[in-house]
Structures are given as structure tokens and as C-alpha cells.
Amino acid sequence: MMIQLTRIYTRSGDKGRTSLSTGKRVKKHDIRVHTYGTVDETNAVIGLARLHTQTLAQHDAMLARLQNDLFDLGADLCTPLDSAAAEKSTPLRMTVLQVERLEREIDAMNAQLQPLASFILPGGTAAAAHLHHARTVCRRAERLLVELAALEPEGVNTVAIQYLNRLSDHLFVLARHVNDHGRADVLWVPGGEQKGEHD
Numbered sequence: 001m002m003i004q005l006t007r008i009y010t011r012s013g014d015k016g017r018t019s020l021s022t023g024k025r026v027k028k029h030d031i032r033v034h035t036y037g038t039v040d041e042t043n044a045v046i047g048l049a050r051l052h053t054q055t056l057a058q059h060d061a062m063l064a065r066l067q068n069d070l071f072d073l074g075a076d077l078c079t080p081l082d083s084a085a086a087e088k089s090t091p092l093r094m095t096v097l098q099v100e101r102l103e104r105e106i107d108a109m110n111a112q113l114q115p116l117a118s119f120i121l122p123g124g125t126a127a128a129a130h131l132h133h134a135r136t137v138c139r140r141a142e143r144l145l146v147e148l149a150a151l152e153p154e155g156v157n158t159v160a161i162q163y164l165n166r167l168s169d170h171l172f173v174l175a176r177h178v179n180d181h182g183r184a185d186v187l188w189v190p191g192g193e194q195k196g197e198h199d
Contacts (some may be wrong), residue, residue, distance in 0.1 A: 024083075031148050036077040038141040039164075043070040045137055046171075049130035056127070059178055062105060066167065069098055073160055077145070080155035094159045102166040109173045114182035121186040124179035131175035138168040 017025045046063055053060040072092055079091040122132030142164040149156040176182045 031144060031151065032077060032080070035141060035144040035148050036074045038137065038144055039070055039074050039077065042134055042137045042141055042167075043067050045130060045134040046070070049127055049134060052125070052127035052130065053178065056178065059127075059174065062174065065101075066170070069094075069163070069167075072098070073163060076157055076160050077148075080152065081157055082152075082154040093157050094163050096159055096162075099159060099162045099166055102163070102170045106166070106170050106173050109177045112181055113173070113176050114185075116182075117187075119188040120176070121188055122175075123186040124175075124184040128175040128179045128184070131171050131178065135168050135171035135175065138164060138171060142168060 016028050046067055050060055050063050050067075053063060073094055075092040076094050122136075123129050142161065145156065145161055145164055149158070149161060176185055179185050
């Protein structure tokens with residue numbers, strides 16, 4: 001599918017409204033727009049992580065696929081499931097195959113990790129820190145999508161919710177994987193176990 005963007009600004013959003021793919025005009029703070037905007041934010045943070053995975057071919061290829069998936073997800077969310085436009089055409093939708101691929105990758109990576117003996121803090125390597133950031137933004141996108149589905153139960157592809165749920169797990173496991181298979185993870189030290197510098 002070839003997309004050509006000949007003009008970047010249109011001035012059509014100057015009054016705080018934007019268009020869904022159906023042509024319907026909605027407020028820019030509409031929860032649907034907020035949801036796919038947060039999906040876009042997740043994608044941007046993954047882009048930052050990729051600056052630190054360029055020498056890790058397997059991981060970088062995974063992240064490239066995730067970024068493309070997230071564009072698919074944005075397209076899915078931009079066309080409500082129950083819209084007339086969706087009934088007349090075949091809009092791009094998230095599929096179970098995309099969810100299953102995430103699950104296979106999670107299982108394969110997790111099998112190579114050090115067992116978790118504690119909660120871990122976001123950090124370790126730069127790549128892992130960005131992946132943890134992406135994970136938290138993804139969780140926010142998932143919460144928004146669940147809220148959208150509660151408000152518009154006939155308008156949301158339930159596979160999209162499954163995908164975001166698995167994606168946050170995938171990003172968590174991948175963050176550990178790039179942290180030397182978990183050996184470079186930063187472990188949480190609960191408050192009662194911390195010692196002051198003068199102890």
C-alpha cells in the first residue's frame with residue numbers, strides 16, 4: 001500500500017477537532033484520539049530504544065516489526081468497528097496472528113532469562129531503560145483502549161486489546177533480554193532493607 005503525503009499542515013485542526021479515517025470530525029481530546037495518540041507515543045519510545053539495538057540484529061528486527069504493528073493498530077483504532085465506512089470497505093485490523101507471534105517471541109526469550117527473584121527497576125542498559133519506558137506507555141494505551149471499549153463496546157476490535165496487553169509483556173521480557181539475559185537487571189531494594197550512607 002503506497003501512501004503519499006504531499007502536505008504536512010492543513011489548518012483543519014486549528015479549532016481543536018480532527019478527523020477519523022471515516023471522515024467523522026471529533027474533538028482532539030476524544031478518548032479514541034487519545035488512545036491512538038498514546039499508541040503512537042509507544043511507537044516513538046520504541047524508536048528511541050532502537051537507537052541502542054542497532055548492533056543487536058535479532059532484537060532490532062523484533063522492534064521494527066512492533067513499530068509496523070503499532071501503525072496497523074493506529075489504523076484499526078482510527079476506523080471504529082461499527083462505522084458505516086468499516087462495513088463498506090475492508091479496513092486494516094489487528095489479527096490473532098499478530099498476538100500469537102508476540103506470545104511465541106515472549107516464550108522464546110523468557111526461556112533464556114535468569115529467573116526473577118525480585119521486582120526489577122527500569123534501567124540497566126540504555127536499550128532496556130527505553131524498553132521499560134515503552135512498556136509503561138503501552139500500559140497507558142491499554143488502559144485507554146479498555147476505557148474506550150467500555151464506552152463503545154461495538155466500536156473496538158477486541159484483538160487490539162489483546163495485542164496491547166501482550167505487547168507490554170513483550171517489552172518487559174525484551175528489556176530483560178537486552179540486559180544480558182537478565183544478569184544486568186537492576187533489582188528493587190524495598191525501603192526496610194535500604195541502608196543509609198551513614199549506617
